[in-house]
Amino acid sequence: MTKEFDVAVVGATGAVGETMLRILEQRKFPVRNLYPLASERSAGKEILFRNRKIRIENLAEFDFSKVQIGLFSAGGSISEVHAPRAAEAGCVVIDNTSQFRREPDIPLVVPEVNAHALAGYTTRGIIANPNCSTIQMIVALKPLHDAAYIQRINVATYQAVSGSGASAIQELANQTAKLLNGQDIDPPKAYPKQIAFNALPHIDVFLDNGYTKEEMKMVWETRKILEDDNIQVNPTAARVPVFFGHSEAVHIETRDKLTAEQARKILSKAPGVKVIDQRKDGGYATAVTDGANNDAVFVSRIREDISHERGLDLWVVADNVRKGAALNSIQIAERLISDYL
Numbered sequence: 001m002t003k004e005f006d007v008a009v010v011g012a013t014g015a016v017g018e019t020m021l022r023i024l025e026q027r028k029f030p031v032r033n034l035y036p037l038a039s040e041r042s043a044g045k046e047i048l049f050r051n052r053k054i055r056i057e058n059l060a061e062f063d064f065s066k067v068q069i070g071l072f073s074a075g076g077s078i079s080e081v082h083a084p085r086a087a088e089a090g091c092v093v094i095d096n097t098s099q100f101r102r103e104p105d106i107p108l109v110v111p112e113v114n115a116h117a118l119a120g121y122t123t124r125g126i127i128a129n130p131n132c133s134t135i136q137m138i139v140a141l142k143p144l145h146d147a148a149y150i151q152r153i154n155v156a157t158y159q160a161v162s163g164s165g166a167s168a169i170q171e172l173a174n175q176t177a178k179l180l181n182g183q184d185i186d187p188p189k190a191y192p193k194q195i196a197f198n199a200l201p202h203i204d205v206f207l208d209n210g211y212t213k214e215e216m217k218m219v220w221e222t223r224k225i226l227e228d229d230n231i232q233v234n235p236t237a238a239r240v241p242v243f244f245g246h247s248e249a250v251h252i253e254t255r256d257k258l259t260a261e262q263a264r265k266i267l268s269k270a271p272g273v274k275v276i277d278q279r280k281d282g283g284y285a286t287a288v289t290d291g292a293n294n295d296a297v298f299v300s301r302i303r304e305d306i307s308h309e310r311g312l313d314l315w316v317v318a319d320n321v322r323k324g325a326a327l328n329s330i331q332i333a334e335r336l337i338s339d340y341l
């Protein structure tokens with residue numbers, strides 16, 4: 001008989017939490033009892049899971065000794081308080097926030113890339129899920145790194161508003177509707193400037209070195225996941241008026257020469273990757289037509305960099321809420337139960 005697990009979803013009413021519920025159903029994760037948790041604002045409301053209504057409970061009052069697995073996506077400050085409390089009660093936490101990612105004794109895991117790191121979860125009882133932009137980039141780059149050793153990455157992201165949660169999705173929809181109706185938009189709340197029909201070169205807070213925290217997460221997390229502090233990463237992260245699906249223009253410089261043909265061949269066999277790369281109109285993946293609602297990381301526009309002897313260019317697209325967050329967490333949970341619990 002398949003072993004079953006009691007699972008808490010923290011942030012179950014949010015953009016990521018709701019997607020987690022759907023993915024647990026779709027992948028037939030062996031859930032015995034599901035506990036959807038959120039703030040006291042949502043406590044008492046109901047969610048649907050496997051066609052059954054389940055009452056949302058208040059995270060602050062939840063006893064984590066009732067569950068073996070906790071999927072957390074309610075923000076860093078919430079995880080800071082409640083993830084250690086859950087781990088203390090014997091629940092293994094898979095945390096979607098950036099709260100613990102840089103801590104050396106907490107594994108930061110993308111199952112296709114470094115599943116072996118999961119073994120370290122026993123020290124703190126917490127496993128960190130990486131940043132969405134980092135996950136899709138690293139799924140595409142790891143096989144190329146193994147083949148030719150990547151020395152430097154230059155990346156520009158084009159990130160969907162769903163990365164900022166349910167309120168930002170609503171803000172883009174509202175601004176778009178108002179502008180199309182010839183009305184003035186309300187003062188922006190989710191972002192400092194209008195997002196509809198615009199592009200903002202700003203995600204997360206600004207740091208002293210002039211990069212934003214979203215950009216530096218791509219540097220720190222890439223190095224930790226690849227276990228290589230020598231890899232140089234130079235990101236620019238931008239927010240664009242797309243609802244679901246992050247896109248990235250990725251430029252790599254490898255130690256050993258890799259042709260576009262070799263890279264295409266390697267990527268076509270890589271776990272979690274789907275290559276769509278025909279050099280013709282529409283022969284490439286986009287966030288909306290391919291990334292959104294799909295599990296794969298799509299790679300397109302594979303070509304040799306005309307400005308660098310050992311340079312390669314790629315276009316990488318994925319569903320930021322699925323592979324960038326909810327799906328990756330559940331893939332971690334699947335490895336956890338198959339290999340450790």
Ligand SMILES: NC(=O)C1=CN([C@@H]2O[C@H](COP(=O)(O)OP(=O)(O)OC[C@H]3O[C@@H](n4cnc5c(N)ncnc54)[C@H](OP(=O)(O)O)[C@@H]3O)[C@@H](O)[C@H]2O)C=CC1
Pocket residue numbers: 010011012013014015016017037038039040041042043059060072073074075076078096097098129130131132133162163164165166167320321324325
């Ligand atoms: N891997 C990654 O890159 C990603 C990580 N994330 C992480 O997940 C978090 C949630 O993202 P997202 O779903 O998009 O955000 P949403 O704003 O859509 O949802 C937030 C969720 O957190 C809950 N919450 C808020 N405050 C509390 C509280 N005090 N106690 C308990 N629950 C609370 C909300 O519950 P309520 O409805 O009751 O307010 C809601 O369920 C982000 O803050 C981020 O840390 C998100 C996207 C990608």
Ligand SMILES: N[C@@H](CC(=O)OP(=O)(O)O)C(=O)O
Pocket residue numbers: 096097098130131132159160162163164203204214217320
């Ligand atoms: N920053 C991501 C989403 C997110 O929450 O990332 P993180 O978990 O690294 O803070 C985005 O806005 O698209």
